[in-house]
Each structure stands twice: as C-alpha cells, then as structure tokens.
Amino acid sequence: xxxxxxxxxxxxxxxxxxxxxxxxxxxxxxxxxxxxxxxxxxxxxxxxxxxxxxxxxxxxxxxxxxxxxxxxxxxxxxxxxxxxxxxxxxxxxxxxxxxxxxxxxxxxxxxxxxxxxxxxxxxxxxxxxxxxxxxxxxxxxxxxx
Amino acid sequence: xxxxxxxxxxxxxxxxxxxxxxxxxxxxxxxxxxxxxxxxxxxxxxxxxxxxxxxxxxxxxxxxxxxxxxxxxxxxxxxxxxxxxxxxxxxxxxxxxxxxxxxxxxxxxxxxxxxxxxxxxxxxxxxxxxxxxxxxxxxxxxxxxxxxxxxxxxxxxxxxxxxxxxxxxxxxxxxxxxxxxxxxxxxxxxxxxxxxxxxxxxxxxxxxxxxxxxxxxxxxxxxxxxxxxxxxxxxxxxxxxxxxxxxxxxxxxxxxxxxxxxxxxxxxxxxxxxxxxxxxxxxxxxxxxxxxxxxxxxxxxxxxxxxxxxxxxxxxxxxxxxxxxxxxxxxxxxxxxxxxxxxxxxxxxxxxxxxxxxxxxxxxxxxxxxxxxxxxxxxxxxxxxxxxxxxxxxxxxxxxxxxxxxxxxxxxxxxxxxxxxxxxxxxxxxxxxxxxxxxxxxxxxxxxxxxxxxxxxxxxxxxxxxxxxxxxxxxxxxxxxxxxxxxxxxxxxxxxxxxxxxxxxxxxxxxxxxxxxxxxxxxxxxxxxxxxxxxxxxxxxxxxxxxxxxxxxxxxxxxxxxxxxxxxxxxxxxxxxxxxxxxxxxxxxxxxxxxxxxxxxxxxxxxxxxxxxxxxxxxxxxxxxxxxxxxxxxxxxxxxxxxxxxxxxxxxxxxxxxxxxx
Numbered sequence: 001x002x003x004x005x006x007x008x009x010x011x012x013x014x015x016x017x018x019x020x021x022x023x024x025x026x027x028x029x030x031x032x033x034x035x036x037x038x039x040x041x042x043x044x045x046x047x048x049x050x051x052x053x054x055x056x057x058x059x060x061x062x063x064x065x066x067x068x069x070x071x072x073x074x075x076x077x078x079x080x081x082x083x084x085x086x087x088x089x090x091x092x093x094x095x096x097x098x099x100x101x102x103x104x105x106x107x108x109x110x111x112x113x114x115x116x117x118x119x120x121x122x123x124x125x126x127x128x129x130x131x132x133x134x135x136x137x138x139x140x141x142x143x144x145x
Numbered sequence: 146x147x148x149x150x151x152x153x154x155x156x157x158x159x160x161x162x163x164x165x166x167x168x169x170x171x172x173x174x175x176x177x178x179x180x181x182x183x184x185x186x187x188x189x190x191x192x193x194x195x196x197x198x199x200x201x202x203x204x205x206x207x208x209x210x211x212x213x214x215x216x217x218x219x220x221x222x223x224x225x226x227x228x229x230x231x232x233x234x235x236x237x238x239x240x241x242x243x244x245x246x247x248x249x250x251x252x253x254x255x256x257x258x259x260x261x262x263x264x265x266x267x268x269x270x271x272x273x274x275x276x277x278x279x280x281x282x283x284x285x286x287x288x289x290x291x292x293x294x295x296x297x298x299x300x301x302x303x304x305x306x307x308x309x310x311x312x313x314x315x316x317x318x319x320x321x322x323x324x325x326x327x328x329x330x331x332x333x334x335x336x337x338x339x340x341x342x343x344x345x346x347x348x349x350x351x352x353x354x355x356x357x358x359x360x361x362x363x364x365x366x367x368x369x370x371x372x373x374x375x376x377x378x379x380x381x382x383x384x385x386x387x388x389x390x391x392x393x394x395x396x397x398x399x400x401x402x403x404x405x406x407x408x409x410x411x412x413x414x415x416x417x418x419x420x421x422x423x424x425x426x427x428x429x430x431x432x433x434x435x436x437x438x439x440x441x442x443x444x445x446x447x448x449x450x451x452x453x454x455x456x457x458x459x460x461x462x463x464x465x466x467x468x469x470x471x472x473x474x475x476x477x478x479x480x481x482x483x484x485x486x487x488x489x490x491x492x493x494x495x496x497x498x499x500x501x502x503x504x505x506x507x508x509x510x511x512x513x514x515x516x517x518x519x520x521x522x523x524x525x526x527x528x529x530x531x532x533x534x535x536x537x538x539x540x541x542x543x544x545x546x547x548x549x550x551x552x553x554x555x556x557x558x559x560x561x562x563x564x565x566x567x568x569x570x571x572x573x574x575x576x577x578x579x580x581x582x583x584x585x586x587x588x589x590x591x592x593x594x595x596x597x598x599x600x601x602x603x604x605x606x607x608x609x610x611x612x613x614x615x616x617x618x619x620x621x622x623x624x625x626x627x628x629x630x631x632x633x634x635x636x637x638x639x640x641x642x643x644x645x646x647x648x649x650x651x652x653x654x655x656x657x658x659x660x661x662x663x664x665x666x667x668x669x670x671x672x673x674x675x676x677x678x679x680x681x682x683x684x685x686x687x688x689x690x691x692x693x694x695x696x697x698x699x700x701x702x703x704x705x706x707x708x709x710x711x712x713x714x715x716x717x718x719x720x721x722x723x724x725x726x727x728x729x730x731x732x733x734x735x736x737x738x739x740x741x742x743x744x745x746x747x748x749x750x751x752x753x754x755x756x757x758x759x760x761x762x763x764x765x766x767x768x769x770x771x772x773x774x775x776x777x778x779x780x781x782x783x784x785x786x787x788x789x790x791x792x793x794x795x796x797x798x799x800x801x802x803x804x805x806x807x
Contacts, residue, residue, distance in 0.1 A: 046594055050436045057429055070419070078423040082433070089440045092448055093593075099451040103458075136416055 011131045012065070015076050018124045019058040022083065025117030026051030042094075042116045050086065051117050054079055077136045080125045087122025148196045149308045154222060154249065155233035156242050157204030158631050160261040162186070164233055164291035165201035168301070172647050173201065183214040183553040185221060192301050200227070203553075208248045209357060213553040213561075222252065226345040229255045229308045231300070236266035236273060236288075237632065239407050243399035246282060250318045253347045255307045258286045259300055264293070265632065271407060278406035283316050292640075319398040325390050328356055331374045342369045356387050417632045421516065430520030435601075437513070441504045442600060443593035445497050446581060452496035453581070457733055460489040478679055479668060483726055487664025488657075490725030490734050491718050494578035499649045501574055505543055506644035510636035514539060519630060528612040533628060534564040538607055541571030542600070543648060545765040549772055559619035565769055566614060566782045567607035569761035570789070572600050574652060575717035579756045582721055586739045587746040595750070599757050606758060606789060652718075663712050663719035667726045670708075680705075680727050700755065700794050701748040703741070710755065716762045747801035751794040759790035 028041040029048030058079040065072020094113045101108035113119075153161045162173050169188030186201040202221055203214035222230065232249055234242040239260075249256060258278070266273060279286040285303050289296035321329065332352035336343065342365045343351045354362055355376050366373055379387070424433060464481045472480070508514050518535040525535060533555060541548035548568045555561045572580075580599055584592035670686035677683040682691060682704065689711065690704025697707050705727040713720035721734075728737040738744060760783060761769065770779045 046439055046597070050439065053429070053432050053436060057423070057433075060429075074419045074423050078420055082436070086436070086440055089444055093443050096447040096450055100447075100454055103451055103454045136419060 008135070011128065011135070012062075012072070014124070014128050015058060015062060015072075015132075018080070018083075018121070018128055019055055019062060021124055022051050022058060022079075022121040023055035025120040026055055029117040040115060041120070042112060044117065047090070048117060051121060054083055054086075054121065057082070073132065073135045076128075077132045080129055080132055083118070083121045083125040084129060087118045087125070090116045090118035090122075147194060148198055149229065149304065150225075150227040151197050151199045151304060151308075152221060152225070152227045152230050153199060153201045153233060154218060154230055154245070155204060156206055156235065156245060156629075158629065159204065159233045159235040159242065160291045161201055161204065161233050164259065164261065164289070164297070165199060167291050167294050167297055168197070168199055172643070183550055184217055190301065192305060195305050197301065197304060200225075205245070207245060208354075212556045217553075222249070223346060224344050227254065229257065229304055231257050231259050231304065233259045233261050233291075236260045236263045237269055237271060239273070239278075240399050240403040243282070243402055244395055246284075247319045247395040247398050250282070250284065250315065251350045251353060253315070253350060255310050256284050257300070257303055257307055258282065258284050259291075259296075260286055260288045261291050263288045264290050264295075265634075274406050278402065281402040281406055282318055318402070319394050321394045322390055325356070325387065325394070328375045328387065329353060332356065332376065335374055336366065336371065339366060339369060339371050342366050342371070353391065357391055358384055358388065417512075417630075420633065421630065424513070424516050425520050427523070430516075431524065434517050434520055437508065437517075438600065439594075439597045441501070441508070442597040444504060445501045445577070446584070446593040446596055449494075449496035449500050449581070450585075453493050456489075456493040456496070457735070460485050460493060461733055463489075475672070478672065482671070482679060483664055483668030484661075486728070486734070487667065487722040487726040488661050490582075491578055491660050491722045494581055494721065495649070495653065497577055497581050498574045498652055499645055501577060502543060502648040503641055503645040505539075506641040506648075507636045509644075510634065510640055512631045512633045515628065515630050518628065525608065525611070528608050528615075534560060534567070534611070537564055537568060538571050538604070541568045541573060543574055544651075545569055545571065545573050545761055546768050549765065549768045552772065559615075562773065562778060563611045563614050563619065565772060566778070566785065567610045569765060569769075569782065569786055570603045570607040570610065570758055572603045572757050573717065574648075575762070576720075576756055578718065578721040580753050582724075582735070582738070583749040583753055586735055587744075587749040595753075599753055602754065602793070603757055606793065610785065610789070659716045660718045660722045663715050664722040664726050667708065667712055667719075667723045671727055686727060700751050700791070700798055701743075702752060702755075703743045706752055710759065713756065714760050714762065716764070717756065720756055746805050747798050750801045751798035754797045755790045755794040757790075758786060758793060760786055 025041060026048045028039050029044045029051060031048075032039040032041050032043040033045035033048060035043075057075055061072045061075025061079060064075065091113065094116055098108050098110065098113060153165055155161050165171075165186060165188060166173055168190045170190075171188050173186050183203050185203075188199050188201070190197040190199060200221065202218040205215040205218040208219050208222065221227075230249055230252070232242075232246055234246070246258065260273065260275065260278075263273065273288070275286045275288055285307055287296055287300045287303050289300055291297070329349070329352045332355055333348045336351055336355075337348035340348065343362070346354065346362075351362060355366075355373055363373060363376060376384075423429060426433075464485050467477055467481050467485075470477075508517075514536065517539065518533060521535045522533075534552070536554070537548045537551040540551050545568055548571065549565050552561045552564045552568075555564060577596075580596045581592070584595040588595045667686060670689065671680040671684050673685045681687055686708050687704060690708040693707045693711065694702070694704045697710075702710070705724060708727060709720045709723040712723045724738070725734045728734055728741075760766075766779065766783065769782050770776065773779055773782075
C-alpha cells in the first residue's frame, strides 16, 4: 500500500500538520523566551530548540518518506513518541511548578498547565500515534507497507 | 544439609543478575545494557534440605577473557571447581549465546542451560524446541522468564538433580578438524602426567586452552619443566591459524544446534532495529540524547519542588517548636542549627535525588542508555575516549564509586585510566542538593536549565580531560568499540521504583551517618570557643574559613562557603549540611542565602561549578586508588580535579559578571 491510498494518505497529511505545529510551537517558545511579550506559549528557549529538533525529525521523515515509505514510518513514529514523552514530562513539570506556587502561597495560573509548546505539539500527536504504531509494527512484520 | 555451589554464567545482558535476584531473594542492581555486573556476587537459596550457594559472574562472550570483568568470570569458571554451571542464554539470540556453551561444556563440569526471556522470543516469532535443543547440546534446558519468576522452581529442581551427576561422560558438542584433534591428542598425552599443574582442568580441556594460547597455563607447565608438544614449536602465524580453526568449529557447532532446534516463523525486522536507525542517527542521535537529559533535569528540579517545599516547612515547624520547649540553649542550638539546619536541609533535597534515580533507572531499563553510548562513540572516539567509557560516565550521574568500578569492562589500561580520571567530573547525585539550593535561589525559573548546563559542563570537562591525557600521556589510539545493543523494553514503574528505592536508600544511609557526623563537627567548630557568637567569624569554623578564604578570593567565596567546600571532601552531601549549620538561624537556609549581600548569581554559579569539578569524595578516592593500584595516578586525579575546578570556576565567575552582573 502506498502513501497515496487511504488511510496512509490521511496519516501522512496529519504528520505534515503535526510537523508545522511542532515547528511553530518551537519558534513561539523561543520568541517568548527571549522576552517578546503577548505570545500564548510558555517562554522556554531550550524547550523551543527541542521542539525545532522534533520538527526537523518529522520533516526528515516526510521528505525521505516521499521516496522510501519505511523512512517516513521510522522518523514519524520516533518523532511522535518523543513528542508524547516530552509532552507528558512538560505536563508534570508545569503541574509541579503550579503546586509549588500554591504551597508557597504565591499567585498561580492553571492556564500555564497547557500553554507549553510541547502540549501544543502533543495534542495533534495523540491521534496520530495508533496509526503510525500499527504501520511500524506492520512494517516490521511484512517488510513493506 | 547438602550444599551445592552454583555458578551463573552467560553473555553480557542476558539476565544473569535478574535470575540471581530471583533465586536468592536479594537486590543487586540490574540494567538493560552490558557490563552492569563487574565482580562476583554471592547469595544462597534453600530448597528442602539443600542449600544452593550461588555466584553471579560478570558476563563474558568467551573464555578468552580480554577485559578485567571477563577475567573474573573466566577465573571463577576455570579454577573455583563449582558443583554445577548454569548458563543463562538469551532466547532471542540463541546462536550467539551458544558459542560460549561450546566452551563451557568442554570444562567437563555438570551444566544446565537456562533459556531466559522466552516470552520476548515468542513475541519476536522465535519458536524454540527445548527438548530438541537439550538433545543436541547434551544438557538439560529449562525455559525461564527470570523477571517474572517463570520456570525458576523447575530450574532449582534441575540444578539439584544434575549437581550429583559429576563425572558423567558427555558427548563432545564441538567436532574439531582432524588437524586440530591430532595436535590435541599429542598435547593431552604429555600433560595428563602433570595434572597437578592443570589446577582443576581436565587434560583434554587443558590441551584446547594451550592450543588457544592460554599463557598462564603454559607458563605453569614450563615452570614444572614440561615441554608442550605443538605449542612450544609453533610459529605465531600457526597459533593464529589454530585459534581460527577452533573458533570456526565452535561457531559451526552453535549454528548446527540452533538450526534444528530454533525456528524463526515470522522472519520480521524488529521495531527495535527500525527505531535505532533514528535514535542512533548520525545527526539526530546526540541532540535527541541531550533532549532526554534536559528533560531529566527539568523534571528533577520541578517535580521535586513541592515535596522539598513541604519538607522545608516541616523542618521549619520543628525548629520553631524546639524554641518553645525551654531546653538548654546549647542543646537547642545543637538541635536547631546542627541537626535540623544541617541534616534536615540535606534531607529536604532527598526528593530531587529520588526523582533523578527514578529517571536514570527508566533510561537504563528501556535500553536507551546503551544507545547513548553508541551515539556518543563517534564524538568520544575522535576525542580520545573509548565509546564504551560513556556508560561508566553516565553511571557517574548516580554515584562515582560504581562508575569507577564499571571501568572494568574496558579492555585497555590506558582507556581505563583516562576514564577513571574523567569520571569525578560527572556530577553525582550528592552534588545535586547544592545546585537545587543555589540555582533555585539565584536563577528561579531558569534553575532547571542551569542544572542541565552544569551536567553538560561536567560531561565536556570529562571529555576534555580524556582528550588532553590521550594526547599528552597515552599516545595510542583507543581500542575499537564493539557493543551489543540490547532490545528496547518497556520499563516497568515497579522495577524502576525498586531501583530508585535501593539507590535512594544508600543515599539516605550515607546521609544518616556521614552527613550527621560531618555537621556535628561543623556545628562544634561553629560553637567553639565558648563565649563567641555561634557561627561567627571568631568561631573555630570562622577561623578555618578565614584562613582558606584568600585562596578563594578570586572566586568571591565567603568563608562559610569555603568551610562547606573543605568538609565536602568527606562527602559532597556535607556541603549543603555545612551551609545549613553555619547559616543556622530562625530563617530557612534559602532565605538566609538569598539575603546574604556577599552572594549573587555570578558567585553562586562559580560555587556550583567548583562543587561540580573539585576533589572527589573520600569514598571515590578510595576506589580510584583500588582500581588504579597506584598512588601516583590517584594523586594526579586529585590534583587535576582541583586545578580544573579552580580555573573553570574563575572563568565562569568572570563571564557571569560580564553577562548577568554580580
């Protein structure tokens, strides 16, 4: 089955969306981190760089996937799983920071829980995960898609 | 009561220690990468009237040992004369594991094959006919899953049954070519009259070892005046040819046994292989590894913060209530400034340490740590460090002591020395409280990133040290890096939590003894002579700090910080304990340090860099001496650490003053 036939085509297109969101989230986190105000993403320069790295990983999968389907699945799966792992870590970090502020009696805003660039990227990654996982395991069994 | 001596042998990372833990009901550290066990661990298991005395050996691929840990395994197998050998074989990789079986069977001792991880083999589409395998190798084969305790009771019963069968003649597994057997017969004929020099080896097996070039055995026989046929007259090229023929015959035997007992029904490419092409990618590999590390330190700092705050509030409450009890002022000062201020402050950082251990365990158990060594190999090799050195370096994040012992997996002495000198620059968990305390006060929201960069600085300093020593002292190239990458496994929270608990418990025990002792000394020095204000410049601690303060003047350290560094030599945990004692008072240490006008972000950063890089603790120094076997190299490691710490802390302070101000 090729990427031009369903359901792979949808997954491929969704990976394009995910790549754009990830790169966009990374850029916003960096811009916010260097002090530009009014951006709805938590300021985080190193985190932004990691999002750009993940975006590059997904983009490499898309680029190479146009010639070699296995490469798309490999890069796509790894990129998505990393986004989900880092998204979960980011949620724990934001939650812990919020809890610390509450314990110390300082002002806390629950919105910070979901304003990290990683959460932005993780949201579209969640529906893509089962599909790409099936493709990876299918690929490993059959040797092709 | 009968006692059976059992040796657990096998290739690296096949689950020997997991089986050992299951059999003996103990906890020895396990990890999903080769080289976790570097010395022999002993344990017992009772079954009815029988006691199994079990030894867990370091992993080895063959009995021709190259590294110190392999030598330990080989010596135990060849000279300790156990009642039975249990070889643990990875069911997902039988053929490679059977190469060692071909050698172990030649020793002539009773032996069992424990086929581990049969569940993973099944998932991978590998079907193993255990009865057929048993018939082919001439040994009992027991299928087990050590991590789930499956088949362990059957294994114990088989050990008891087989241990009594010593001396039974076994059909040879390996069929050597006639040229080799002729040589072996000639050697056996001569050496069977000199059995007393063969330690516990049979003449037949001793002949094979001699033909393979076993130098210690050959030397022993020569000393006894024995002329060894073939071996003594062989040219080096002929020796190599013999070794090659012997190895080839063993590989053929392993292949033959596997081909008729093991069936790979799906012939699938493992997802592990597909993922590895990305995670060990030449461009993406290192950035992905750094991303993991960055998140690990963000989590360590942030996730532990609420618990640390809770503990700080608890200890603050206890200090306040002590004041209302009407105790003797000296006793109140001892309890509040010494015990709570010192030990209590360190304990409030325990959550950070537990979380760091949990995250390191998750990385280890998943199999990613071995990939980290692989992706770093190219960089490290070009800088003069062996790629395999990266695993001991990473273990150094937990504690430098096991990390230095883990260098036994390195083959070359030069690689070992270079790695041992580099390891103290890896930031162990004991230094974490200093970073969490100072970064939390002076860098607030950026604390996690500051801690991450400190760890990176430690890695860079270790690599720089390796480069320098390789270029200036050891001029040879590092030996090539060959490592079997373990499969990825979903880390279970239970196993990771168990690892975390055991490592954390060790830390707590140290905290209970070493830190308590350390802070008592500091409190006494801060109290004496009687009549001076507690912790003042006139106290003994103040005098000591002021004496050493000029040395640290370029770094901007106050005398209290200097005293912390001096006592940090006992154990790095004592640094924060000392600060807690010296800055003792009604306010928490955090508040007091934040309000000290002599301290600012630049000085705090320089102090963290100094703590990261200066003297290893006493325990680490002891292990360095033990592993290096030389005071000269121990002294070099010590002096180099102090020099590098001073220079880099000074540069850090200058740069920080320019960039972020005082």
